[in-house]
Amino acid sequence: MKAFRIPRLLQFVLVPVVVYAVTRLIFDVLLGQLIPASLMTMYMFFVLAGTFMAFTFTEDGTRELVAPIKALVEDPSRKWLRNVVFVVLPLALGFYTYQLRTPKPEAPLELRSIHPAPPSTVKAYDKRFNLLTLENPYRKLQKEDPEAFAEMVAAGAAVYIENCQYCHGDKLDGRGPYAQGLNPVPANFQDVGTIAQLQESYLFWRIATGGPGLPKEAAPWISSMPIWQDFLSEEETWQVILYLYDYTGHAPRSWEHE
Amino acid sequence: MTRRSRYVTWAGLLLLFGAILWLLPIDLGQLDWQSALAADETTTDAATESDGAAEANGAAESPYAPAPKTTAADYPQIAGVNSRVVVWLVAQLHLWFAAFVLAVPIFVFIIEAIGMATREKRYDDMAYEFIKVSITAYSLTAILGGLLAFSLLVFYPDLFLYLSTIFKETMFYYALIFFAESACLYIYYYGWHWLQGPFKKWLHLSLGLLLNGVGTLLMFLANGWLTFMMSPAGVDPAGVFQGDTMVALHNYLWNPINLHRFVANIAYGGSVVGAYAAFKFLSARRAEERAHYDWMGYNANFIAICALLPLPFAGYYLSAEIYAYSQQMGITLMGGIFAWLFIIQAVLIGTLFLSANYYLWCGMGRSDGAVRYNHYIKYIAIVLVGAFLVWFTPHTLVLSNEELKALGGPYHKYLGPLGIMPAKNTAVNVMILFTALSFLIYRRANRVATANWVRMGNAIQVALFTTGIANIFFLGIYHGYFTNTVYKVAASIPQVLTTLVVIVISTLIDYFMYRGAKDVAPLHWGRVPGRSQYALFLLAVAFTWLMGLMGYIRSGIRQHWHVVDIMRDNSPDAFTPTLGYAANVVSVGTVIFMTMVIFVFWLAQVSGSKAEPSGYWKEQQA
Numbered sequence: 116m117k118a119f120r121i122p123r124l125l126q127f128v129l130v131p132v133v134v135y136a137v138t139r140l141i142f143d144v145l146l147g148q149l150i151p152a153s154l155m156t157m158y159m160f161f162v163l164a165g166t167f168m169a170f171t172f173t174e175d176g177t178r179e180l181v182a183p184i185k186a187l188v189e190d191p192s193r194k195w196l197r198n199v200v201f202v203v204l205p206l207a208l209g210f211y212t213y214q215l216r217t218p219k220p221e222a223p224l225e226l227r228s229i230h231p232a233p234p235s236t237v238k239a240y241d242k243r244f245n246l247l248t249l250e251n252p253y254r255k256l257q258k259e260d261p262e263a264f265a266e267m268v269a270a271g272a273a274v275y276i277e278n279c280q281y282c283h284g285d286k287l288d289g290r291g292p293y294a295q296g297l298n299p300v301p302a303n304f305q306d307v308g309t310i311a312q313l314q315e316s317y318l319f320w321r322i323a324t325g326g327p328g329l330p331k332e333a334a335p336w337i338s339s340m341p342i343w344q345d346f347l348s349e350e351e352t353w354q355v356i357l358y359l360y361d362y363t364g365h366a367p368r369s370w371e372h373e
Numbered sequence: 374m375t376r377r378s379r380y381v382t383w384a385g386l387l388l389l390f391g392a393i394l395w396l397l398p399i400d401l402g403q404l405d406w407q408s409a410l411a412a413d414e415t416t417t418d419a420a421t422e423s424d425g426a427a428e429a430n431g432a433a434e435s436p437y438a439p440a441p442k443t444t445a446a447d448y449p450q451i452a453g454v455n456s457r458v459v460v461w462l463v464a465q466l467h468l469w470f471a472a473f474v475l476a477v478p479i480f481v482f483i484i485e486a487i488g489m490a491t492r493e494k495r496y497d498d499m500a501y502e503f504i505k506v507s508i509t510a511y512s513l514t515a516i517l518g519g520l521l522a523f524s525l526l527v528f529y530p531d532l533f534l535y536l537s538t539i540f541k542e543t544m545f546y547y548a549l550i551f552f553a554e555s556a557c558l559y560i561y562y563y564g565w566h567w568l569q570g571p572f573k574k575w576l577h578l579s580l581g582l583l584l585n586g587v588g589t590l591l592m593f594l595a596n597g598w599l600t601f602m603m604s605p606a607g608v609d610p611a612g613v614f615q616g617d618t619m620v621a622l623h624n625y626l627w628n629p630i631n632l633h634r635f636v637a638n639i640a641y642g643g644s645v646v647g648a649y650a651a652f653k654f655l656s657a658r659r660a661e662e663r664a665h666y667d668w669m670g671y672n673a674n675f676i677a678i679c680a681l682l683p684l685p686f687a688g689y690y691l692s693a694e695i696y697a698y699s700q701q702m703g704i705t706l707m708g709g710i711f712a713w714l715f716i717i718q719a720v721l722i723g724t725l726f727l728s729a730n731y732y733l734w735c736g737m738g739r740s741d742g743a744v745r746y747n748h749y750i751k752y753i754a755i756v757l758v759g760a761f762l763v764w765f766t767p768h769t770l771v772l773s774n775e776e777l778k779a780l781g782g783p784y785h786k787y788l789g790p791l792g793i794m795p796a797k798n799t800a801v802n803v804m805i806l807f808t809a810l811s812f813l814i815y816r817r818a819n820r821v822a823t824a825n826w827v828r829m830g831n832a833i834q835v836a837l838f839t840t841g842i843a844n845i846f847f848l849g850i851y852h853g854y855f856t857n858t859v860y861k862v863a864a865s866i867p868q869v870l871t872t873l874v875v876i877v878i879s880t881l882i883d884y885f886m887y888r889g890a891k892d893v894a895p896l897h898w899g900r901v902p903g904r905s906q907y908a909l910f911l912l913a914v915a916f917t918w919l920m921g922l923m924g925y926i927r928s929g930i931r932q933h934w935h936v937v938d939i940m941r942d943n944s945p946d947a948f949t950p951t952l953g954y955a956a957n958v959v960s961v962g963t964v965i966f967m968t969m970v971i972f973v974f975w976l977a978q979v980s981g982s983k984a985e986p987s988g989y990w991k992e993q994q995a
Contacts, residue, residue: 153772235699247699299777313700369859
């Protein structure tokens with residue numbers, strides 16, 4: 116008895132369908148973190164491209180793949196099926212396009228960069244700081260005087276708990292009591308993609324000048340971050356930066372080995 | 374002196390001169406490394422001083438004027454012409470053609486040398502055909518270069534004056550060196566059939582080396598001007614030139630750009646001549662012609678892949694240096710407003726890898742023995758697509774409000790970590806390794822190894838790939854996510870070395886294992902599907918688009934500065950355009966370039982055809 120083999124065209128359709136279903140199952144259901152439609156569309160486009168490549172690199176394989184389509188178009192005995200496909204397929208695609216393009220009550224998608232580029236210099240505490248060369252003045256204590264450094268970190272922790280945790284959370288994960296009321300939600304410092312990627316001068320700029328200090332070049336920015344130089348001293352700002360890195364275990368971006 | 378020894382002497386001198394010229398910019402760069410660094414430090418440290426004081430100091434000590442402070446009135450306008458778009462498109466077109474005409478002589482030189490070593494004339498013919506294509510492109514490069522210079526003079530006179538004050542010597546010698554470039558190219562091309570034979574061929578090859586030396590020097594000079602605009606050196610904070618052109622030329626980003634462009638040009642040149650071969654293949658009517666252009670396309674694709682493999686590393690080195698030079702430019706580049714264009718860049722780079730692999734797989738159809746390896750291809754495709762998906766996964770997602778709420782923020786808990794460089798580096802190394810694997814399989818497709826250690830050789834290769842991939846993952850995950858940024862960035866180097874070691878050793882093993890191997894059957898050149906030729910077209914178009922996009926990003930990260938932190942752009946166009954607008958301009962440029970390239974291909978085709986009209990010319994009496 117001849118072993119059953121799924122027709123090649125059906126295999127070609129099934130591969131992306133199965134990839135899609137499994138991905139949805141894993142991320143949406145099991146992990147509870149859905150994949151956004153914009154990313155899923157890109158993923159599926161290249162899964163389809165890869166499937167096409169794997170199915171068509173030989174002549175025999177390509178012939179077998181397109182044979183049913185060729186037969187549908189050329190075989191006179193499939194006239195009815197052909198007519199049905201030629202009506203249903205454009206209608207389905209048209210309906211999909213219509214659904215895609217119909218305006219919806221939801222706000223349009225927004226391209227938002229989480230890390231706006233800092234200026235080269237910034238004015239804060241009545242001084243001008245060069246962000247290209249600015250360093251945390253207390254960072255050196257980490258090696259030179261660990262006890263004094265620990266005191267600085269503890270002082271930074273107190274500043275953080277008094278001022279920052281309401282939004283950024285007591286675990287520094289961006290899930291403070293007020294976080295859900297903000298859009299976009301506050302930065303998650305535990306994420307390897309936030310402060311671990313940045314120099315301390317960047318944090319100094321963002322904390323000292325807050326939302327209103329964001330660059331004009333890519334306005335409008337949305338940020339609820341207050342101008343902390345109005346509430347914290349320069350020393351407190353550096354202390355809280357030490358605390359952010361100390362608590363999360365990240366190291367600030369630098370170019371020198373220890 | 375005999376004729377033979379005269380040729381040998383000339384060839385030796387030319388070879389030596391070419392080699393010196395080729396290495397000259399690098400050597401000069403090394404000599405001035407310390408002073409360039411010192412100049413950078415001076416510039417950045419001094420930036421904390423007030424502008425007025427610096428300006429006064431500079432004016433007092435230097436005979437040069439500070440950088441001009443322009444107003445909108447200093448930028449002449451022509452009704453109905455957008456000056457920025459004109460300069461943007463002309464510069465980009467010039468660069469595309471320049472990359473092509475600089476790259477072709479590099480691999481023509483190598484192919485000619487291979488032809489001389491193997492004494493197979495088909496290599497010589499192919500090299501000649503490649504250089505023939507680049508000749509028309511050469512004049513277009515010069516025309517566009519002239520148009521660019523005029524456009525800058527007309528629309529940005531103050532900027533051009535400022536740059537030419539600093540680079541006056543190099544600009545003058547650049548123009549003179551262009552004569553040398555033209556002379557070398559024309560003698561190299563028109564003397565191809567003349568300089569044949571045992572000694573003349575050496576002379577011709579030496580001329581090729583000289584041509585490459587001159588071309589590379591030209592590119593390095595122009596690179597110095599544009600990188601000065603990004604990372605100025607040799608000037609004080611007010612832009613007052615300190616008098617040392619070499620310091621200005623050898624600024625912080627000069628060598629990273631030199632390296633990146635040198636490698637990228639070869640890959641790009643390979644892809645464009647690959648498109649030419651595909652064009653000729655598809656329009657060929659005879660089987661021999663199809664076989665010839667199939668072989669030519671294969672070689673062009675091979676060149677493109679060889680240069681494509683190290684290209685991501687050269688790009689990463691450039692980006693890391695940009696970040697190291699300026700946090701502001703680095704974040705603008707990859708984390709700020711240009712980050713979304715980087716996603717498109719990632720998609721295009723992935724497309725290059727996919728199309729290059731697809732071409733190799735289709736090419737296995739030339740061999741009767743390929744069927745033994747066909748079943749491996751689907752696994753390679755799965756890995757390539759998987760790595761590609763990681764490669765372009767963004768860190769910050771485009772989300773609808775509903776999705777934002779469902780995720781609880783703009784970051785994805787599981788996919789977010791794939792958005793940063795360690796994941797990208799791991800993915801691209803895997804893509805490169807599997808592209809190399811595709812090539813190894815392609816090489817084996819038509820051969821049967823006869824060595825008695827084949828099993829052991831295969832086992833070593835499997836072990837190499839397995840441990841190599843494991844090491845790449847370890848370096849990417851451990852150093853990328855559990856150490857600080859210094860080690861994270863530094864880990865990319867052992868990752869690259871791992872990839873290179875695996876490729877080199879496994880290729881060597883393959884070489885020895887298949888030495889003296891039997892062919893299954895003669896290779897059927899020309900027996901490839903038309904689809905494979907469209908993959909070659911896709912390679913050239915994706916490369917062109919990619920270069921246009923990245924060229925815009927490289928220039929655009931200066932934002933509202935002509936020369937970063939030194940000379941402000943006060944023209945009416947001193948704003949960063951929207952991503953859609955920039956992508957449209959780049960796309961229009963790509964279409965214009967591809968149209969011009971088709972014109973070049975067509976010219977190469979008509980130059981070989983000859984019509985014999987009957988009754989048009991008077992009969993000549995004997």
